[in-house]
Amino acid sequence: MELDEKASWNQKYSEGSHGSLEPDPFLVSAYDEFLFGTTPGLALDVAGGVGRHSIWLAQRGWRVKLLDISEVGIRQAEENAKRTGTASSIAAEISNLNTAQDLGREQYDLVVVFFFLQRQLFPALFDAIKPGGILIYKTYTTEQKNFSGGPSHPMFLLEPNELLRAFSALRVLRYHETIQEKGVAELVARK
DSSP: HHHHHHHHHHHHHHHTTHHHHHHHHHHHHHHHHHHTOOOOOOOOEEEEOOOOOHHHTTTTTTTEEEEESHHHHHHHHHHHHHHOOOOOEEEEEEEOOOOOOOOSSSSSEEEEEOOOOOGGHHHHHHEEEEEEEEEEEEEEBBBGGSSSOOOOOOSSSTTTTHHHHHHTEEEEEEEEEOOOSSSSEEEEOOO
């Protein structure tokens, strides 16, 4: 599956799909509510693609490690970072997050995950966050099957409250599931 997924994402990025540099509105609102005014530190952008969230965070003073399976996505993220003047703040790395089990131990002040689901990675995400650090996570739920676009395979869809349960050891600051325009779960939590 790794080669197929890598090839699929390389093709999507090569064709210009998923090329937006606009941050997800949930990142912006969660940041404004829970991180605004804090001293930027080290962030991890999981499955960060072309760097839209990494760049947005770097523009606010964060140092960011971006991980993605696609070398095409990573190359575009590096080009986007150069073009936006954030290259010195972003370290982009090719990583198969489907098999990764270690993202570091208490290294990151902030971990962001958008539209990526690998349940086996949950413990590594928890371990990677420093005490006091924040996790911002948004991805599809099983409700997405009622909409066009997005994934339909259960492997890529959260069950109701699954994300909430997965990170129950964290202090949940905000949790929301919605079915407006798409089926998603949104979580902000502090270690």
